[in-house]
Amino acid sequence: MRIGVVTFPGSLDDHDARRAVDLCGGESVALWHRDADLRGVDAVVIPGGFSYGDYLRAGAISRFAPVMTEVIRAAAGGMPVLGICNGFQILCESHLLPGAMIQNDHRTFICRDQRLRVESTATAWTSQFEQGEEITIVLKNQDGQFVADEPTLDRLEGEGRVAFRYLGENPNGSYRDIAGITDERGTVVGLMPHPEHCVETGFGPSLDGRRFFTSVIERVVSA
Amino acid sequence: MSALDTVTHAEQTPETDQPWADLGLKADEYERIREILGRRPTSAELAMYSVMWSEHCSYKSSKVHLRRFGELPDETPLGKTLAGIGENAGVIDIGQGWAVTFKVESHNHPSYVEPYQGAATGVGGIVRDIMAMGARPIAVMDPLRFGAIDHPDTARVLPGVVKGIGGYGNCLGLPNIGGEIVFDDCYQGNPLVNALCVGTLRHEDLHLAKASGVGNKVILFGAKTGGDGIGGVSVLASETFDEGGPTKRPAVQVGDPFAEKVLIECCLELYAAGVVDGIQDLGGAGLSCATSELASAGEGGMQVELDRVPLRDSTLRAEEILMSESQERMMAVVAPGQVEDFMTITDRWDVEATVLGEVTDSGRLVITWHGETIVDVPPRSVAHDGPVYERPFARPDWLDALQADTTDSLTRPEPTQMGQVLLDLLASPNLCDRSWVTDQYDRYVLGNTAAAMPADAGMVRVDEETGLGVAVSTDCNGRFGRLDPYAGAQLALAESYRNVATSGALPLAVTDCLNFGSPEDPAVMWQFERAVAGLVDGCRDLGIPVTGGNVSFYNQTGETAIHPTPVVGVLGVIDDVAKGVSAGFAAAGQPVLVLGETRDELDGGEWAHALHGHLGGVPPRVDLAAEKALAEVFVAAVRAGVLTSAHDLSDGGLAIALAESVLRHGVGASVDLAPLLQRDGIDAVTALLSESTARAVVTVRDEDALATLAGLAQEHGVPMARVGVTGGERLRVTDVLDLPVEQLREAHAGTLRRHFA
Numbered sequence: 001m002r003i004g005v006v007t008f009p010g011s012l013d014d015h016d017a018r019r020a021v022d023l024c025g026g027e028s029v030a031l032w033h034r035d036a037d038l039r040g041v042d043a044v045v046i047p048g049g050f051s052y053g054d055y056l057r058a059g060a061i062s063r064f065a066p067v068m069t070e071v072i073r074a075a076a077g078g079m080p081v082l083g084i085c086n087g088f089q090i091l092c093e094s095h096l097l098p099g100a101m102i103q104n105d106h107r108t109f110i111c112r113d114q115r116l117r118v119e120s121t122a123t124a125w126t127s128q129f130e131q132g133e134e135i136t137i138v139l140k141n142q143d144g145q146f147v148a149d150e151p152t153l154d155r156l157e158g159e160g161r162v163a164f165r166y167l168g169e170n171p172n173g174s175y176r177d178i179a180g181i182t183d184e185r186g187t188v189v190g191l192m193p194h195p196e197h198c199v200e201t202g203f204g205p206s207l208d209g210r211r212f213f214t215s216v217i218e219r220v221v222s223a
Numbered sequence: 224m225s226a227l228d229t230v231t232h233a234e235q236t237p238e239t240d241q242p243w244a245d246l247g248l249k250a251d252e253y254e255r256i257r258e259i260l261g262r263r264p265t266s267a268e269l270a271m272y273s274v275m276w277s278e279h280c281s282y283k284s285s286k287v288h289l290r291r292f293g294e295l296p297d298e299t300p301l302g303k304t305l306a307g308i309g310e311n312a313g314v315i316d317i318g319q320g321w322a323v324t325f326k327v328e329s330h331n332h333p334s335y336v337e338p339y340q341g342a343a344t345g346v347g348g349i350v351r352d353i354m355a356m357g358a359r360p361i362a363v364m365d366p367l368r369f370g371a372i373d374h375p376d377t378a379r380v381l382p383g384v385v386k387g388i389g390g391y392g393n394c395l396g397l398p399n400i401g402g403e404i405v406f407d408d409c410y411q412g413n414p415l416v417n418a419l420c421v422g423t424l425r426h427e428d429l430h431l432a433k434a435s436g437v438g439n440k441v442i443l444f445g446a447k448t449g450g451d452g453i454g455g456v457s458v459l460a461s462e463t464f465d466e467g468g469p470t471k472r473p474a475v476q477v478g479d480p481f482a483e484k485v486l487i488e489c490c491l492e493l494y495a496a497g498v499v500d501g502i503q504d505l506g507g508a509g510l511s512c513a514t515s516e517l518a519s520a521g522e523g524g525m526q527v528e529l530d531r532v533p534l535r536d537s538t539l540r541a542e543e544i545l546m547s548e549s550q551e552r553m554m555a556v557v558a559p560g561q562v563e564d565f566m567t568i569t570d571r572w573d574v575e576a577t578v579l580g581e582v583t584d585s586g587r588l589v590i591t592w593h594g595e596t597i598v599d600v601p602p603r604s605v606a607h608d609g610p611v612y613e614r615p616f617a618r619p620d621w622l623d624a625l626q627a628d629t630t631d632s633l634t635r636p637e638p639t640q641m642g643q644v645l646l647d648l649l650a651s652p653n654l655c656d657r658s659w660v661t662d663q664y665d666r667y668v669l670g671n672t673a674a675a676m677p678a679d680a681g682m683v684r685v686d687e688e689t690g691l692g693v694a695v696s697t698d699c700n701g702r703f704g705r706l707d708p709y710a711g712a713q714l715a716l717a718e719s720y721r722n723v724a725t726s727g728a729l730p731l732a733v734t735d736c737l738n739f740g741s742p743e744d745p746a747v748m749w750q751f752e753r754a755v756a757g758l759v760d761g762c763r764d765l766g767i768p769v770t771g772g773n774v775s776f777y778n779q780t781g782e783t784a785i786h787p788t789p790v791v792g793v794l795g796v797i798d799d800v801a802k803g804v805s806a807g808f809a810a811a812g813q814p815v816l817v818l819g820e821t822r823d824e825l826d827g828g829e830w831a832h833a834l835h836g837h838l839g840g841v842p843p844r845v846d847l848a849a850e851k852a853l854a855e856v857f858v859a860a861v862r863a864g865v866l867t868s869a870h871d872l873s874d875g876g877l878a879i880a881l882a883e884s885v886l887r888h889g890v891g892a893s894v895d896l897a898p899l900l901q902r903d904g905i906d907a908v909t910a911l912l913s914e915s916t917a918r919a920v921v922t923v924r925d926e927d928a929l930a931t932l933a934g935l936a937q938e939h940g941v942p943m944a945r946v947g948v949t950g951g952e953r954l955r956v957t958d959v960l961d962l963p964v965e966q967l968r969e970a971h972a973g974t975l976r977r978h979f980a
Contacts, residue, residue, distance in 0.1 A: 009485045009573060012396030016670040019687075050394045053481025106980070109389045109663045140665045142393070197667040202801050203684070204667060 001217045004031040004041035006071070006087075008062050012049035013084065013196055020196040021045065024213035036066035042220045043080040043124070044071055046087030048140075048194055058101060058143045059089035068094060080124035080216050081188045085141055088180070088190030097181055097190045098156065099148035104141065105173025113205035114139035114193050115167040116179050120160050123186040124219050128211040135208035137193035139171055139179075144192045146174040146181075156181055164191055227541070228266040230596045237263050246273035252610055259604045267590065267597040270542040271605055274508035275515060278776055281609030284742035285774045288755045292769040295762050299731040301796065304770055305429055311355040311504065312422075313770020314429060315732050317796040319691055322426050324356045327366070327419040327697060327736040327792045329775035333476070334416035338383025343391035344452075344478040345418040347550050350395065351483070351504035354490050355553070357430030358422030361669060362683045363392050365402035365418055366697045366736070366790045370411030372652040372978050377406070380414050382979050388418075389663040394480035395487065398672045399664035400681025402697060403790075406652040407832075409701065412780035417736045419792050421695055423685050428494055433501045434521035434556045434582045441517070441525060442562070443510075444569055444576035445486050445552040449535035452476035452509070452548025482551040489572035490553065498565045501556035511545045511605070513554040515588055518602035521556070524583035525602065527590045531579050541592045556582060616748035626706060628839030630825040635908050642960035644834065644912075645878050646970040651833035654875050655974035673800035677883070679722040679871050680795070682803050690799035696722035697793075700874065701786030702827045703842035708750040708787045712757035713845040717916050718873050719793040720765060724854030725869045725919050727803045727861030728795030733762055735772035735791050740784020742776045750787040758789065764847040767793070802861055806870035806880075807887025808922055811950030813867055814929050815892055817877065818853060819918030820942050821903045821910050828914040829875040849917035852939040857919075859935050865928035872918040878911035880920045882967050885954045891964050894947035895957040902944060907959050922949055 003021045005028055007014045018028035029041050033051075038044065052061040062068065068090070075081045075096050083091035091097045104110060113136050118129040129135070148156070153176055156162050164180035172192070180191025195209030226232070233239075243253040246269065256264050256272050264272060278284060289308075297304045299315050305322050306314040312326035330345025346363060353360045365388050370377050392399050402419070434441065493499050501521060503513045510532070518525035532544050539547070557565050562578065569576040583589075588605070590598035636644045648654050657677060666675035673692060674682035680696040698718040704711030716733065723730045735758060740747040762769055778785045797803055808815075825831055826840025860866050872880045885891050896907050903910070923929045929945075936943040955961045 009488075010394070010481050012394075012484070012668050013670075016668070019670055049396065050481060050484075053394070053479070055481070108386070109393055109665075111662050111665050111667065138667050140393075140667060142390075194667065197670060200670070202673055203670055 001026045001220050002029050002041045004029045004038055004044045006031045006033060006044065006046050006067055008033040008051035008065060010049050010051045010053055011047055013047040013194060016196040017045045017047040020199045020209060021213055023199050024210050024217065026213060026217050031067055033065040033067050036070050038070050038074060043216050046081065046083040046090050048085035048087060051086055051090065058086060059093040062090045063093040072096060075188050078185060078187055080219065082125050082212065083190040084194055084196065085192055088192055089143065091188060091190045096188045097183060098152050099146055101143050102145045102147055103143050104145055109142045110171055111140040112171065114171060116164045116193060117167050119162045119165055120182060122160065123163055123182045123189050124216050125189040125212045126163055126215055127219060128215040134167060136206040137195055137208055138197040138204055139193040141172065141192055144172040144174065146178045148175060163189055227592060227595060228597065230265055230599050233265045234262050239263060241269055243269060243273065246270065247277055248273050252276055255610065260600065265597050267542050267545055268600055270546050271511040271515065271598065274511050274546055275605045276609040280508050280512060282774055283610045284612050284614050284776060285751065286611050287613055288752050291755055291759045295759060295768045297768055299768060300729060300766060301731060304768060305426065306356065306431065308769060308771050310431060311352045313732065314356055315770060317685065317691065317693065319686060319689060320426055321685055321691060322424050322429065323421060323693055323794060324353055324358045325419065325421040325695065325734055325792065325794050326352055326771045327417050327734045327790060328773040329736050329738060330416045330418060331413065331738065331775050331778055334384055335380065335414055338380045339387040340477050342384040342387030342416050344476045344550055345416055346388055346391045347478045347483050348506045349418045349420040350397065351506060351553065353420045353422035354487060355502050355504040356422065356424065357428045357494050358424040359491055360397055360420050360422045360487065361671065362400045362421045362681060363397050363419060364400055364681060364695060364697055367403060368405045368407065368410045368415035368788065370414065371408050372406045374411060376411065378979065384416055385660050385663055391478055391480045393665045395484050396668045398666050398668050398675065398683065400666060400672060400675040400683060401695065404657055404660055407701060407786065409785045413778040413785050415738050415778065415788060417790050419697060421693060421794065430494065430499060430502045434517040434525055436500055436558060437522055437582055437584045438559060439500055439582045440557050440559055440562050440578045441527060441580045441582065442555045442557055442565065442576050443532060443552060443579050444555065444574055446479065446482045446549055447533045447535040447575065448544055448547050448549045450539055450543060450547065453543050453546050476548045476550050478550045485572050485574060486551055486553065489569060489574045492568050493565060496564060496568060498557060498561040499555050500558060503554045505552040505554060507548060509545065509547045509549065515602045515605035517554060517556065518588045519606045522582055522584050523602065524585035525580060525588050526583050527580035529590050530593045531577050533575055533577055541597055614742050614748045615745045616752050617745040618749050619746035625839050626841055630831045630837060630840055633831060633835050633837055638907050638959045641908060641911060642962055645882060645960060647834055648829060648875050648879060649882055649967060649970040650974050651829065652974065653829055653833065654879055656971045657975065659975040659980060673803055674726060674805050678726065678805045680726040680728065682726055682800055684800045690801050692797050692800035694723045694726045694728035694795045694797060694803065695792060697790055698722065699788050699790040700827065701788040702832060702838050704754065704787035704789065705838065706827050706840060706842050708753040709757035710842050710845050711787060712754035712789045713761040714842055714916065715789055715791040716758060716761045717845060717847060717850045719791045720850055721853065721871045723793045723795035724857045725871045726805065727857060728797040729858050730767055730793050730795040730854060732767055732794050733769045733791060735769060735789055737772065737774045738778050738785065738788040738790065739776055740779035744784065747784050754787050754789045761847055765851055802864060804861055804866045804869045806884055807868050808884050808890040808892055808949040809867045809888060811890060813922040813924060813949045814945055815894060815947040815949060816921050817899055817918065817944045817946050818856065818921060818936060818941050819849065820915065821899060821905060821913050821918065822915045823905055823909050824913045824915045828912065830912045843914050843916050846917050852941050853917050853919065855939050856935045856941050860932055863931055865923050865931045867922045867924050869919055869921045872920060873914060876912045876914050877920065881954060884920060885964050886968055886971060889964055890949050891951035891953045892947055892949045893951065893955045896946055899944040899946055902942065
C-alpha cells in the first residue's frame with residue numbers, strides 16, 4: 001500500500017504526513033511538485049503548509065503544479081486523495097472539492113487541540129470511525145474559514161458530504177461548523193485539522209489521526 | 224558623491240569630507256580606519272567599517288567583559304563542545320552521534336519601530352544562524368518583554384510582535400515551544416524581542432563560517448538584495464531612541480518566510496550533497512559582514528565582484544548593496560569542481576545563486592564594481608579589529624536606598640485573604656494564562672514536540688528511533704537584576720537550569736541575550752559587568768559552558784534604562800523524551816511534595832510587583848549547589864519513572880505553582896503546609912508567596928514511588944516535604960484557601976484576551 005505525499009516549496013507537514021503513513025502500516029512515497037508523476041501510488045496526501053508562500057491566495061498557485069495535473073486525473077479515476085489544511089485549500093482551488101477557504105474570522109493564526117464530530121464514515125479516509133464519534137485533532141491555520149454559497153452548503157449536507165464538524169467554539173468562523181468535506185464519490189476528502197499530528201503517543205493530543213490512514217489502507221488492500 | 228568612489232580616487236582625494244558621523248562612527252574611529260588603510264576609506268569601505276564597527280556587530284563596549292565567558296571550560300557534562308562562543312552558534316555533543324546548536328538573539332529596536340517585521344525578521348535571523356552551522360533548525364522560542372499591559376503603545380507593539388513571530392515562524396514550519404511574556408513599565412519604550420532557535424546535526428555535518436581553499440568560489444544564494452534594512456545595524460541598534468527624533472522605519476528589514484523555508488531545505492540538501500566548504504548567513508551588516516567574516520576566518524583573502532549581486536532595486540548603489548540587510552540570503556564557499564552540483568540543487572529549489580568571486584591568499588578583501596576596485600582592506604580589520612572600549616562603570620548611588628526599601632514595608636495578607644490574593648495574582652499580567660499569545664504559534668509542526676507552552680521547558684525529540692531529545696528554557700526576572708545584577712543573572716541562570724531539569728533533562732549548556740541600557744552610562748555598564756560576572760561564576764559552579772549569545776545595549780529612552788535583563792537559555796538532553804515530565808497534576812490520589820527549602824524571600828517577587836507596585840530589597844538567595852542537587856534528583860527520578868508531574872517554583876511562588884498544577888488538567892488538590900512550615904520556620908502566607916530558589920512541586924504515582932523519590936532526595940541532600948494529595952475539583956490549602964478549580968481558571972484565563980483580542 002503506497003501512499004504518496006506531495007511536497008511543494010513551502011510544504012511544512014510533508015515529513016509528518018509521511019511518518020504518519022509509515023506508522024499506520026503504509027509505505028509513504030515522496031512526490032515532488034515539479035514531477036508530473038505519481039510513482040505508482042495507491043493514494044495521495046496533500047499536506048499542510050504554505051505552498052508557494054500562500055501568495056495570491058492559499059493553494060492558488062499549487063493547483064497549477066505539474067504534480068497536481070496528475071492528482072486531478074487520478075482523483076477523477078477514483079484514487080483516494082486527502083488534503084490537509086493547505087492541502088484542503090489546494091483541493092478546493094483544483095475544484096476537486098467545492099467551496100473555498102478564507103482567513104479565520106478572528107484574523108489570527110490559531111493552534112489548538114480541536115474536538116470534532118465525525119459526520120460521515122462513508123469515505124475512503126473515515127471508514128474506521130464511528131458515525132457521530134467525537135475525536136480530537138490538532139488544528140492550526142491562518143486561512144481556515146470554510147465558505148461556500150447556501151445551495152452548495154445545502155447540497156453538501158443533503159448528500160452527506162460533510163465529513164467533520166467542529167465541536168465547541170467554532171475556531172475560525174467556518175460556515176455551518178464544517179471542518180472537512182468529501183466529493184460525491186467519497187474518495188477525495190479535505191479537512192482543516194491535522195490528523196498527521198495525532199498518530200504517536202506523547203507527540204500530540206490523541207491517536208485519533210491514525211484512523212484516517214488505516215481507513216484508506218484497509219480500503220485499498222481489500223479492494 | 225555621484226561618481227564612483229574607487230580606491231584610486233580615494234588615494235587622489237585625501238581631503239574629501241566624509242559622512243562618518245552620520246553613519247554612526249566616532250571621530251577617533253574614523254581616524255583609525257584612515258590609519259589602517261593608509262588613506263581615506265572609499266565610501267564603500269566607510270559603509271562597511273561603519274556597520275561592522277557598530278555596537279551591534281563589534282561588541283565594542285561589551286568585548287572586554289564577554290571575554291570572561293571564554294574562561295569557562297569548553298566542556299558540557301557530556302564532553303567537549305564541538306564549536307564554542309565565537310561561531311555563529313555554539314555546538315554541543317548530545318550523544319548517539321548527534322549534536323545540537325542553539326542561540327538566542329535580540330531584535331529589540333526593530334520590533335519597537337515596526338513590530339511585525341521586526342519580530343518576524345528576528346526569527347528569520349536566528350534561524351539562519353543555526354543553519355550556518357550545518358544544522359537543521361528544529362524549534363524556536365521567543366522571550367518577550369513589553370511595557371505596562373494597559374499602556375496604549377503596548378496594544379500597538381504586542382499584537383504586532385506576536386503576529387510577526389507567528390507569521391514568520393509558522394510559515395517556516397518550526398514549532399514554537401516556549402519563551403516568556405513579561406510586562407513591566409521599564410520596557411515601555413524599549414520592548415525586548417529576543418528569539419531563540421535550536422538545531423540538530425550529525426557530528427560529521429558541522430559547517431564553519433570560513434572561506435578556505437584558494438580558488439574556491441564565493442556564492443551568494445537566496446533572495447535578491449533590496450534597499451531594506453540599510454544601515455539598520457548602525458543607525459537602529461546602536462543609538463538610543465530620542466523623543467521627537469526622526470522616524471527610523473526605513474531601516475527595518477522586511478521578511479519573506481516562504482523564501483526562508485525554501486532556503487532551509489535547499490541548504491540542508493547542499494550540506495547532504497557535500498558541496499559546501501564554508502557557509503555564512505547574511506544578517507546584520509549584510510554582505511559587509513559575510514564577506515569580511517568569511518575571509519578573515521579562512522585563508523585571509525577574497526575577491527568579490529559586487530555588480531554580480533542580483534538586485535530587487537536596480538538603482539541601489541554599491542555602498543547600499545554592501546550595507547543592505549535584505550533577508551533570506553546566505554553565502555557559501557564552494558570548490559570549483561562542485562559549483563555545478565551546487566547550482567543543480569539551488570535550481571531544484573528555485574533558489575537564485577550567483578558566483579560573486581573567489582577565495583584568495585592575498586590577505587585582502589577586494590571588492591570591485593564593474594571592474595573598478597572600490598574596497599581593498601584587510602578583512603580582519605573590518606570583522607574583528609573594531610574598536611574596543613573600556614567603558615567606565617560605577618555602582619549606582621541609588622542602589623543602597625533601593626536595597627534598603629524591602630517588602631517589610633508592605634502589609635502581608637492574612638491567611639484568610641490568601642484566596643483573593645491568589646485570584647488576583649492569577650489574573651495579573653505576568654502570571655495570567657499565556658495561551659492567547661501561544662495559540663498563535665504552531666507548536667506541533669515536525670511532529671517531534673514532546674512539551675511546549677505552558678510547560679516549564681519546551682522539549683523536542685531529536686532521534687525518532689531512540690527518542691533522544693532536548694529540552695530548552697529561557698528565563699529572566701529583570702526586577703531581580705535591578706536589585707542586584709550579579710544575583711539577578713545567576714537567578715535567571717538558576718531558573719532556566721531548574722526548568723530544564725524539572726522536565727527530566729540533564730542541563731548541558733547556556734546561551735544568553737544580555738539586554739541592557741546605554742553602555743555610555745557608568746551605572747548601566749556596572750550592571751552589565753556584574754551580570755556577566757554572575758553568569759560566568761554561576762556557569763562555573765553548575766559546570767556548564769556559555770556557547771553563544773548576543774548583547775543588546777541602548778535599551779533606554781532618555782535617561783531611563785530598562786532593568787538589567789540577561790535572558791538565559793539553558794539546553795538539556797534527555798535519553799528518551801517519552802520519559803519527560805511536565806507540570807500539571809495528572810490524576811487523583813497522588814502524593815504532592817515540595818522539594819527544596821523555603822525562606823522568607825518576597826523582595827522583587829510577583830506579589831510585591833503585581834499587587835503593590837513595589838520594587839525594593841534584595842532578591843532571593845542564590846544557591847547553585849542546591850540547584851545542582853535538585854537537578855540531579857530530577858534526572859534520576861525521571862529515569863526511574865517515579866514522577867507524574869513536576870513544576871518549578873519561581874514567579875509567584877508555591878501559590879502560583881499549585882494553581883497552575885491544578886489548572887493544567889483540572890485535577891484539584893488538598894494541601895496542608897504544616898510539615899513545611901515547621902521545618903523551615905515560616906508562616907503559611909510566606910510559604911505560599913516566597914520566591915526562594917531551588918524548589919519544585921511534584922507528584923508521584925504511589926507510595927513506592929514516593930519512597931524512591933525520598934531516597935533520591937536524601938542522597939542528594941534535597942529537603943522534601945509531603946504537603947498533600949491530588950484529587951477533587953478544588954484547590955484547598957488547610958486554614959488558608961479553598962477555591963474551585965473553575966474559579967481559578969476564570970481568574971487566570973481572560974487577561975490577555977481582554978487587553979489584546
